[in-house]
Amino acid sequence: MVTAMSAALPVNTAADRTDVHAVHNDPTEMAANLNEVELALTWGQTCGTAEECTDPDLLGGYGFEQACCNNWAYVAQLERVRTREYVHEPTAGGHSWPWWQLWLEVNHGEFLRDHLADPVADLAELGQLGAPGEFGHRSIDEVVDIYGWTIRTDETRATEMLELSAVTTAGLALTGSGLTTVTTPPSHAPGKSVTVRGTGVDDGPVVADDQGRLTFDVDLGAANTTSLPPAVAAASAVTRTVSFEAAGTLAHRSLDNARGDYHYYLYTPAGYDSSVPTPVQLVIHGANTVAMEQVLANGHHAVADREGFMVLYPDFVNEGDTKPEGGESTIPSLVGTHPGRLWDSNDLTSRATGQGDAAAIVAMVEDVASIRTLDRDRVYVSGMSSGGMMTSLLMGLYPDVFAAAGIIGSCGFTAAACVAEDVQGLDEVIARAAHEAMGDHARVVPFVQIHGLQDATIPPSAADFSIRQWLMTHNLTAGGDTTEGPFALEPAARREGIVPEGHTYTVDTYLDADGCVVAEAWTIPQMGHYWPGGSDDPTWAEWTDHRAPSGAEATWAFFAQHTLDGPTTEAC
Helix, strand or coil: CCCCCCCCCCHHHHHHCCCCCECCCCHHHHHHHCCCCCEEEECCCCCCCHHHHCCHHHHHHHCEEEECCCHHHHHHHHHHCCCCCCCCCCCCCHHHCCCHHHHHHHHHHHHHHHCCCCCCCCHHHHHHCCCCCCEEEEECCCEEEECCEEEECCCCCCCCCEEEEEEECCEEEEEECCEEEEECCCCCCCCCEEEEEECCCCCEEEECCCCCCCEEEEECCCCCCCCCCHHHHHHHCEEEEEEECCCCEEEEEEEEECCEEEEEEEEECCCCCCCCCEEEEEEECCCCCCHHHHHHHCCHHHHHHHHCCEEEEEEECCCCCECCCCCCCCECCCCCCCHHHCCCCCCCCHHHHCCHHHHHHHHHHHHHHHHCCEEEEEEEEEEECHHHHHHHHHHHHCCCCCCEEEEECCCCCCHHHHCCCCCCCHHHHHHHHHHHHHHHHCCCCCEEEEEECCCCCCCHHHHHHHHHHHHHHHHHHCCCCCCCCCCCCCCCEEEEEECCCCCEEEEEEEECCCCCEEEEEEEECCCCCCEEECCCCHHHCCCEECCCCCHHHHHHHHHCCEECCEECHHHC
């Protein structure tokens, strides 16, 4: 039984002694390593390297007590063996708080005594232990760090206990006082919008940062500005319970072909069930950007969680691309396999050769099928700008893979469609080229087109051209001529809408011979060359216009009406 110890004793010496248990000041870890002791010592503040953790000069001034039984006897003993490194000030420092030892005995002693058995033999194992499925923790630290959680207490609060209880991946309870800021472990998908609910919080969405952490405030009432005895403090403490939806996951995978190295991110929604085939939507980035920026900016994950589909973000490795330290945006190289980070939307041989961008993207779909239960009848592709051009190419080369498509701020089949709106008859030429590219796999691919009338990068007339060209292609696929077939080149209906405190928009609907929706054309008069909707974070203002209707909502609402086998009843 330990009765006293010099604060100058280094950690490695303590760890080698059988009568000493030197552990982190985390009650759950203390409990795993305690035997019959009257007190436990924590040696040093946080040490990050082996050298720091074994250097007495670094550790000597940091000794402090955590006692669960006879603390005053411990203090008296320290007075007798005092070293120059140890100073006991009852009013300074967290663990010298006057009520600390009493609080430990009254509120924590039973817990410790109930968990003294089965100690961890090797103290080094403690650093390798993962977070339990559920845990509780009490601390008087101003900033509490445990199992990846960071809790920052109110700066005006006196030294007092903050209690965490029922901490899981789905939420936690806090007891204490003052405004408290909670940051979760990196267990959410970056860019994921998670609904946080509970007492003392602003109910609503919180977007995970680029590490997958959520940060939100919890109001525990007015901060106690005077240290109180445990019973008094407990009587005035406020308990708040906070919950958030189970997190989806974001995986990163790589593959390659003769064109170069490719990789992708796959978002799997919360509630994914491997026994149920799950649809997937591809979201292909535009020029001068990367997949991760779409992950964080476009707002697909909340829709995916609600509707139960996966989101695949294709990308490529381009030699020469750089990313400033601490910056969010990739600076594209003008050389390499993809200058300006443009997809090659003119490679009509990609399917035949199994090489190039289009083949690589389809290979990503196959890779997803190897790790998830994929609903192959409900694979959808969408893209913005250069990604929209690639979407059009995939409609032509792989109509048997993609059930429907979304073309956002972009054009029809091949890059020529982006500049051909004023060339008489070229829409028919490109329509026939797209039909020919389909070959034996020819099929009507329903599509939704979204474009802003203020787009100065790809003119709105290119969107009109794309709609006309693809409807002509569909007429050819159905056995007619470009302008004479089951698909009228004029819309059957138009509806108008407005985003609250945002932009107006119109939606033109095109039908097949059975009256089922085969195409939609969204026009947003006030939007430029942006992804519609998405995050309102200024970090992503270069790519999104959050005042526009949500592109994530619009594309999925359209996709949900279509499968490879044909339209659903909702489309007709």
